[in-house]
Structures are given as structure tokens and as C-alpha cells.
Amino acid sequence: MNADEKYTPQTWPEGPERATLEGKNKFLGFWFFLGGETVLFASLFATYIALKDKVPSPDHALAKDLFELPLVFVMTMLLLTSSLTSVYAMYHLKNYDFKKMQLWLVITVLLGLGFLGCEIYEFVHYYHAFDHTFTSSAFGSAFYTLTGFHGAHVIFGLAWFIALIVRNAGRGLNLYNAPKFYVASLYWHFIDVVWVFIFTVVYLMGMVG
Amino acid sequence: MVNNQSNTNNPRLDYEYRRRKNAEGMRIQVATFTLMIFFTVISFAAVAAGFSKWFVIPVILLLAVIQVGFQLYYFMHMGEKGHEAPSMFMWSGIGVAFLTILAFVTIIWW
């Protein structure tokens, strides 16, 4: 399969991400990786649940003291919307519309950056207002590790998207880069899956006690 | 093997069919997204309204599970053809994840 082969919307295959053997392998391997990531995040969630509100002395802030609904709501909306925009990008990938795909990916990246900004603000706020840090208690360690691993995934996903957008800007879609775009968007959806559980288990359940 | 997955021998017809199918798929995605936003708002509202935690926690967990189902099966197409192995391995991962969390809420005492 020649990667430089030029396509038109008419000749573009139906499942571009799996039209080559390399694409098929990448697709399957990445899904398996996500299966492993599920277990990784489950481990972090389990630790968080076991260590929630476990602090050395009563003057430490607990979950119900820390969290505020409005900020988490904004973060959730940003990330959920970025999931939809990456679906739009994949829609245009299927239709061989490179410009629109790039545009939607850029919007996804911007939303992701917005999320990241909120998260950094949140962590700084906990530090200044509550002295709630990574080292202050077992609760702090578990909280920052879980949300921090998610945040690191967001950073990695953004870097990945940006690298793909920039690298392919000059040459358009082909069967060599279509699988790359596709698995990057799978990764982004998975980040959203994890976030759904984080806002439910960490923030909302933390607020109700 | 570039473009022979379609059923008819008329490329123009295939192309239009695929376009329409993709557009239809996109409409479903947007509907899914609307539901997800709706569920999220319910979850946040239930917590903000201050209902009993014995009511709120099961509800928001259920809504989270449904939302994640939407992500996996609509946004990530896990139920579609060619996703048999991914789906098997994701469910195995979910099984191990469930066991791990179950253990950590039951047999890590104090």
C-alpha cells in the first residue's frame, strides 16, 4: 500500500483507519492498550476510594471541604464537548475532508487546553486555601495521583493531537496517517471516559459525603 | 483492495450512500452527546439539591455508567463490526477493574 497515493472523496475507502494491515494492527493494539489502561485507572480509583478522607489529624481538609461544583461543572462541560468535537473530526476523516477535520481537531485541542487550565487553577487553589498537597496526607497523595494521572493523559493527548495536526498540515489525508488520527481520537474519548468516573466518584460523591 | 468494500458496482451511488450513512451516524452522535450533557446536568443538580446520599450516590453512579456506555458504544463505535476483539478485551479489563475496586471497598478494612 503506497502511503503517498492520492485519494478523492469517491475513492477514499470506507474504513480508512483499517484499510491497511498496519492500520488494522494499530487499531487493535491501541484498543488492547486501552483495556490495560482501564485496569490501571481502576487501580488508582480503588486506592482513592480506600484512602478518601484518610488524613493524619482532624485539621486537614476533607473532600467535602475542598470541592466546589461550579468549577468541576465547567471542566466536565469542556471535556465532554471536546469529545464531541473529536467525533466531528473523525466524521470528516471518513468523508475525506481534511480541512474540516483539522479545524475540529484544533477546536478539540483548545477545549482540552481550557480543561487543563481549570485543573491547574484548581490544584493551586487547594494548595493556597487548604494546604491540601500531595504530601500532606494519604488522602492528598491518592487524590493528586488519580487526578494527576488523568491530567497527564490530557497533556499527552494534547501533545499527540498537536504533533499530528502540525506534521500532516502540508500533505493531507492518506492511508498512512488516517489510523494515527483515529487512534488519537480513541485515546481522547478514553480520557473522557475516565473523567466521567472522576467527576462522579471523586467530586460528586465527595460532596455528598 | 482500495475501494472494494461497497456492495454495488456503481461508485457514485456508493459514494452518496456512504455520505448519507456517515451523516446519519453523525446525527446519532449529536443526539448521544445531548443525552450525555443531560445526564451530567442531572448528576450535578442532584448533588446541588442536597438529597439524601443514599439516593444520590446510586443515581449518579448509574448515570455515569450509562454515559460511559455511550462513549464506548457510540463515540468509540465499540459495538460495530470489526470490534469483536476490542470489545472482548475491554470487557475483560472492566471485569478485572470491577474485581479490584470490589476488593478495595470490602477487604481493605479500617
Add this chain to the structure above:
Amino acid sequence: MSTIAQKRGFASTIWDYLTTVDHKKIAILYLIAGGFFFLLGGIEAMLIRIQLAVPNNDFVSAGFYNELLTMHGTTMIFLAAMPLLLGFMNAIMPLQIGARDVAFPFINALGFWLFFFGGVFLNLSWFLGGAPDAGWTSYASLSLASEGHGIDFYALGLQISGFGTLMGGINFLVTIINMRAPGMTYMRMPLFTWTTFVASALILFAFPPLTASIFMLTFDRMFGANFFNVAAGGNTIIWEHFFWIFGHPEVYILILPAFGIFSEIFATFSRKRLFGYSSMVFATVLIGFLGFMVWAHHMFTVGLGPVANAIFAVATMAIAVPTGIKIFNWLLTIWGGSIKFTVPMIYAVAFIPSFVMGGVTGVMQAAAPADYQYHDSYFIVAHFHYVIVGGVVLALLAGTHFYWPKMFGTMLSEKIGKFTFFFFFVGFHLTFFVQHFLGLMGMPRRVWTFLPGQGLDTGNLVSSVGAAFMAIGVVSLLVNIVITTMKNERVGNDPWGDGRTLEWALPSPAPFYNFKQLPLVRGLDAYWLEKMEGKDTLTPAEPIGDIHMPNPSFVPVVISFGLFVAAFGAMYQVDDKPWAIPVLIIGLAITFGAMLYRSIKDDHGFHIHKEDLMEDDDDNKGVKA
């Protein structure tokens, strides 16, 4: 462009192996590195046995003894047994399914180099202030209290090599699902391929908990976190759970491929189809499935409560059923076969009683109340050495003899092989059988020394003599390898004469593109079927055409080396060394920079042209069997 026949200089051979993405060469790398760590772990074992040979011995100090026993366990499991098995999987599995390469050749190389640098990092601890000393399980309260950098080496080294193993697992899964030759249905796959598949799935799900918990240990020890620090609200049981959620599947990751190797050997040298093939597949999958539900049997005495203990006890005993299915299938494969007692077959036959003994003591320990007696005694040591040495190591030795010609094109000496077997097998039983009784008489595991006159003297001496026998066995294997390599008598496709599966239809060693034409697989034991029809080649599934191959790459070494550097930075920032944080950042920059380079630079591989393939054919005419 026929590269196979070129003579190479030493430097270019080294460069070739540093950049290779060929699964057969990566297999050789795994074999060399895993073999090296196996010898290292063996030397540690010998020092342990010398120390325990007589009561009140002071051959090594108590602290050094702790380091020895920790590094012996860690090295043998993570750096010897698993890489050696990954080596055989790499060497044989793609050939068995009729594939030209694995699904991700680049990631395959990356997996090896991560393992290698992780292992080297871990072992550098000997020279940099002391090895880890909290046991291979590294239970948290003990490992947090351990002074110096030993446990830091353990955490960072295993983290790096664990990433490599995870990549290897995903790579094999995708290879088996996507790269099978036409006609190679799932239920026609050789059993070694099946066990590779299930073991890879176990790797995929078992390593993430280890990754998570090692991160926590790293954060606790090096970055001030409090996961396991009870004073700050932490909980040490978390580590134990994670370790065994990983650790129990891990032992099946080791034993399943061993079962696969023995299944191939039994069928080959009984010259019979494997008895109960589909039940063997079923049992393999079932063992993999149950493997995730039994981890707490390592924690019966922790105090999980009678309900949890009962559930895990029953689940553990259930594993004896699929394992029993396998044992009976092997026996019935031999039954009525036309048996040839080659060295691999001798190992296989010896494996059955040895492994059954380990299995029986396993069921004994599965009874939770009885386990309160056995826990942390030499009975446990005897049990797991019976399953791991009696199962995995015998399989590795058998596999070495069995697959050596396929990997290197020459046969190991059968005569020396029998000598190796005799000393290793006798030594193995001498060493570990008596330890059952030492344990029941009350000798705790991991003790540095013991007092005279408590009835433990003779048993320990016997055990140490046995260990010397095993050492003689291993040394004779090395001698065998050297002699064989010096003689270098080339062999043909099917040197054992009874090969059943696809790999035996290829030249030894296989050409770098494996199959000139992908074979058409018409049933289980595809090559045997062809031979029964009087042919000595496979039925091709395609005409000769261009073959697409991946480019070699130095990037895997760079990515792994970056993490190796970063690990030093992470470790020494604890001591407030001013250079530590920059080193950490530089190391990560090397890794991520190399990953970015890999992702930005297109790599389309190259094609071997049809004409060159035809030429190779003419060149090789004389050699082919």
C-alpha cells in the same frame, strides 16, 4: 539485495542487533540477556545455599543475605524466566502461525530494550550502595523502612522493564489475531501459540496494577507521598493487594507458555496428535480466567476475614481442575505413542511428576486454615520452587534443546544434554524436596541462619548439596552451547525429523522474511499433514511476490536509555543532589524526544523484490533439506 549471505564485521553485527526489529534476532537478544540474568540469579541462589549449608554460618552478613534473597527472587522472575519465555515466543510463535513478522516490529524491539535497561538498572544497585532487601514482594511497611537506595532501584528498575513486558504482551496479542496465515483458524493454532496468547492477555491486565502500585511506592519513597504511611492516613494492605493482583497472574504468565512448550514436545516425540487439543485450549483459557480471582490466597494470614478467605480458598482449589485436565491430556498423548526419548522429551516426561508434586502442595495451601501453619515457612519455598523450577525452568531447558536448531541452525549435543538433565533434575529434587519437611518442622523462610540441634542441620545440608548438583547441570549446558557453536554443524528444516508445526517447514534458522510464500494451513499440525501426504514443503497460499519489511531503527534503544537516565535523576533527588532534577528532566526529554521523532518521521519500510527472492532460492538450493 540479498543481505542474508553477507559476511559482517563484529561492529556491524553489534549495530545490527542494536537496531534490529526482526523478531528472530530480538528472540536471540532476549535469550542472551535472560540467560545472563538467569546465571546471575543462580549465583545468588548458590550464595544463599552456601550460607544455609551449616547452622550458625557467617559466610555472608545478615543484611547482605536479605539483599541476596530479594535479588534472587526478583531477578529470576522478572529478568530471567519471563524474558526467556518472551524470547521463545518471539522466536517461534510468528513462525507457528505462518506470519512474516510480528504486528509491531518496532514496539517489539522497544519492549526488549526497556526490559534490558530496567534489568541493568536494577542490578547496578549492587555497585551503588546496596541492593533491594525487602524480598521480591517488597511489602510496603518493610520497603518504606529500608534505608539506602535499594528499594528505589527495585521500584524504578521494575517499572521500566514492566513497560517493556506490557508492550510485548500487546504485540503478541495483535500478532496472533491479525497475522495468521490463510487457513490458520484459532482452533488450528499450535498450543504454544495459544498459551502465548493467553499469557499475553494476562500480561495486559496484570501489569497495570503493578505499574500503579510501583508508582505509589516510588512516590512514597522519593516524592513524599503517603500511600502506605499509616501515620499520615495511609494503608499498607493496599500494596499487598496490588502486588498479588499482579503477582498471581504473573505466575500463570510464566507457567502457561511452559505448558505450551511441553505440549509441542509431547506431541512431537510421541509422534501423535496432541490428545484432547480442544480441551487443552479450554483449560488454558480457564486457567487464565481463574488466575485473576485467587490473588488473596497469598494473604490468608493478613486477616481478611473468614468469608473472603473461604471464597479465595475455593477459587484456588478450582484451578486444580483445568490443570488436571492438562496433565491427563499429556499422559494420554504419550500413551500408545511411538516415543523417542530425546533430551527435550526426557525433560517433558520428568516435568509431569515434578509439577504434580508442586500442584498438590498448592492445593494443601489453598485450604486457608491449614495455610496458617504453612505460611512463611520453608514449605512455601519448597512449593513454589516445585512449580517454578519443576515447571517453568524445566520447560526453558527443554525448549532450549528443542528450539536451538530452529534459532541457530545447529543441534545441541544430546549426550551433554542428558548429562545436564541428570544433574539438574536430581539436584532439583535434592534441593527442594527436603525443604517441605524443613518447613513443617518450623523453619521460617528468609532467615539468615539457624541454630544447631533443632533437627534442621541435615535437611539444609542435603538441600545445599542439591543446589551444587543443579549448578553442575547449568554449567554443563553452557559447555554444550560453546561446543555446539564451535562445531557449528548445520542442520536442515526439520532436524528432529518429527516436526509437526509450520516452523519446522522453514530452513534453520528461518530467512529474515520467514515465508517466501505464505502457507495454506489445512488443519492442526499443518506440516505433519503435508508430510503424511508425502510432501516436504507447505502448500503455498499465494504466488511469489514482493514482501514488505520494516526498517531497522536505533530509536528503541534511545527511548529506553532516556528512562534509564531519568531513573537516576528521580532516585538521587532524594539526597538533594543538585544535578538530580536536571538529570531527571534530561532523561525524560531524551525519551519523549525520541518518541516524537519516531511519530513525526514517516517509516514505510522497504520491499524485497520478487526477483531477489527467486535468486535466494537458487543460492540456497544445496542447503535445503
